[in-house]
Amino acid sequence: MIRFDAVTKSYAGNSRPALNSVSLEILKGEFVFLVGASGSGKSSFLRLVLKEEKPSKGQIHVLGHQLNTLPSRKVPYFRRNLGVVFQDFRLLPQKTVFDNVAFTLQVIGKSRGFIQEAVPDTLKMVGLSGKSGRFPHELSGGEQQRVAIARAIVNKPAIMLADEPTGNLDPATSAGIMGLLERINLGGTTVIMATHDVGIVDQMQRRVIELISGQVVRDEREGGYQTQSIPLPILPPFGNTGQFRLPGATS
Amino acid sequence: MRLRLVLSEAAQGLRRNVSMVISVILVTFISLTFVGTAMLLQMQISEMKGYWYDRAQVAVYMCTDVDTGGNCDSAEASAEQIDAVEAQLESPSLAPYIQRYEFETHEQAFANFQEQFSDSPLAAFTTADMLNESFRVNMVDPDQAEILIDNLQNFAGVQDVQDQRGYLDQIFSVLNSASYTAIGLAALMLVAAVLLIATTIRLSAFSRRRELGIMRLVGASNRFIQTPFILEGVFAALIGSVLAGASIVAIVHFFITGYLRTTLGATTTLVGMDEAIIVVPVLVVLGALLAAVSAGAAISRYLKV
Numbered sequence: 001m002i003r004f005d006a007v008t009k010s011y012a013g014n015s016r017p018a019l020n021s022v023s024l025e026i027l028k029g030e031f032v033f034l035v036g037a038s039g040s041g042k043s044s045f046l047r048l049v050l051k052e053e054k055p056s057k058g059q060i061h062v063l064g065h066q067l068n069t070l071p072s073r074k075v076p077y078f079r080r081n082l083g084v085v086f087q088d089f090r091l092l093p094q095k096t097v098f099d100n101v102a103f104t105l106q107v108i109g110k111s112r113g114f115i116q117e118a119v120p121d122t123l124k125m126v127g128l129s130g131k132s133g134r135f136p137h138e139l140s141g142g143e144q145q146r147v148a149i150a151r152a153i154v155n156k157p158a159i160m161l162a163d164e165p166t167g168n169l170d171p172a173t174s175a176g177i178m179g180l181l182e183r184i185n186l187g188g189t190t191v192i193m194a195t196h197d198v199g200i201v202d203q204m205q206r207r208v209i210e211l212i213s214g215q216v217v218r219d220e221r222e223g224g225y226q227t228q229s230i231p232l233p234i235l236p237p238f239g240n241t242g243q244f245r246l247p248g249a250t251s
Numbered sequence: 252m253r254l255r256l257v258l259s260e261a262a263q264g265l266r267r268n269v270s271m272v273i274s275v276i277l278v279t280f281i282s283l284t285f286v287g288t289a290m291l292l293q294m295q296i297s298e299m300k301g302y303w304y305d306r307a308q309v310a311v312y313m314c315t316d317v318d319t320g321g322n323c324d325s326a327e328a329s330a331e332q333i334d335a336v337e338a339q340l341e342s343p344s345l346a347p348y349i350q351r352y353e354f355e356t357h358e359q360a361f362a363n364f365q366e367q368f369s370d371s372p373l374a375a376f377t378t379a380d381m382l383n384e385s386f387r388v389n390m391v392d393p394d395q396a397e398i399l400i401d402n403l404q405n406f407a408g409v410q411d412v413q414d415q416r417g418y419l420d421q422i423f424s425v426l427n428s429a430s431y432t433a434i435g436l437a438a439l440m441l442v443a444a445v446l447l448i449a450t451t452i453r454l455s456a457f458s459r460r461r462e463l464g465i466m467r468l469v470g471a472s473n474r475f476i477q478t479p480f481i482l483e484g485v486f487a488a489l490i491g492s493v494l495a496g497a498s499i500v501a502i503v504h505f506f507i508t509g510y511l512r513t514t515l516g517a518t519t520t521l522v523g524m525d526e527a528i529i530v531v532p533v534l535v536v537l538g539a540l541l542a543a544v545s546a547g548a549a550i551s552r553y554l555k556v
Contacts, residue, residue, distance in 0.1 A: 050468075073472075073473065076467070076470040076472045076473065077470060077472070079467075079468065079469065080469070080470035082470075084468055090464070090465060092461060092462060103462075103465065103469075104465075104469040106253070106256050107256075107466050107469060107470075107471035107475060107476075108469065108471060108472075109253050109475070151469070
């Protein structure tokens with residue numbers, strides 16, 4: 001489903017690569033946690049899967065597409081198979097919950113009838129059936145993230161990418177979101193989630209891929225958050241100073 | 252469904268940048284009006300050329316007793332000299348180039364002069380003797396006037412041989428430089444219009460960057476993303492070019508047909524509605540095309556994947 005072959009990603013003006021010769025494979029229906037400090041390459045990994053970035057070296061296969069050779073005019077159609085959720089929700093503030101979710105379907109040209117049917121179903125699944133007329137600022141953080149998840153899955157994507165979806169939420173709300181992601185995963189969608197949340201990873205006992213300085217240092221089935229690096233705030237091995245970067249750097 | 256979404260996106264963009272859209276409308280309006288005026292001037296020039304070159308004659312002026320220039324020696328051209336010129340005009344070497352010719356006597360020249368300068372005090376001092384007798388020659392091909400000039404220039408009793416198109420060329424060169432000025436101004440304004448459209452579209456894209464980001468994320472096609480912006484630019488430019496077209500029609504109707512034609516009377520031909528009807532669609536298409544290209548270029552930065 002997703003395969004990285006010796007993928008290296010370097011950004012201009014930074015001698016240390018964000019991902020350094022990463023090889024891994026994620027199968028259909030898996031639930032994968034991507035853990036590691038800020039700057040360890042988690043977000044770069046997700047951006048590469050989305051083809052928002054091109055790898056500097058190596059091959060990436062997603063859903064049978066060789067991303068290096070995928071022409072840019074086909075990228076939009078490729079992305080319709082992926083759902084994405086972010087830490088900051090990224091909802092459209094002037095649209096209602098219903099319209100935020102429907103927007104996804106409108107822009108890829110789904111019919112009005114399909115939208116009228118699919119959006120309420122999806123809102124019901126994420127537990128927001130009574131709130132379709134609300135605006136994002138009238139919702140709690142957890143509810144906003146549910147809207148974002150509804151938007152990501154309304155088109156029934158094969159893969160769901162979540163970049164710290166619980167990063168802005170309290171533990172109870174996070175648990176609710178995780179339950180939702182687990183149900184989505186049970187429906188057959190491959191879920192890849194980048195996170196810092198120790199409690200969630202330890203509790204879920206799913207596949208864990210740990211990145212340090214752009215390298216995979218651990219890949220275990222049913223793992224916990226426990227890392228091989230020395231706990232914070234002491235610097236981890238490999239001379240990595242990435243975790244003290246300002247936000248917005250290559251995290 | 253999608254068409255309606257695209258149109259509503261475009262309308263939203265127009266509403267959000269009303270002031271920029273108005274400035275785009277004004278700049279395209281002014282620049283295309285200049286373009287249209289330049290086109291009308293060029294049409295006017297070619298129309299006048301067609302009209303006047305057919306009527307322009309070559310004048311062979313004979314000496315009067317006050318002339319010292321040319322082959323004159325302060326003596327009136329004699330009848331023999333006039334006959335010699337006429338014989339030359341009839342000769343096989345010149346006849347094929349000449350359509351017809353007529354001789355203008357002192358009296359005829361004086362009558363014409365009185366008529367043309369009736370308002371001027373000059374008319375009172377002029378007598379028939381001071382005006383040249385002349386042959387008025389219509390050429391078969393006005394471009395061959397040189398042949399006549401070379402041939403008759405050195406005849407005894409000939410003061411001068413003049414191609415009247417020389418006078419017209421001055422008028423045409425004035426009109427030409429006016430139309431080049433209009434074209435130059437139009438080009439400058441068009442550059443401003445194109446840049447302004449690009450800036451407006453970029454501003455519009457920036458204010459909708461959230462939507463654009465989400466559209467790209469969920470896999471909206473590039474065409475779908477860029478169409479509202481292009482429509483936005485084209486819509487603003489279309490209003491401007493329609494206004495420019497209307498002002499061209501107004502110029503033709505009120506200034507040319509209404510004022511110039513009554514003032515100048517039948518002395519020359521003027522462009523009219525027939526020409527305006529050619530100019531207006533050109534302006535509208537030009538405006539829409541420029542807007543589409545510059546908006547498309549401006550938005551392409553947001554489409555990179």
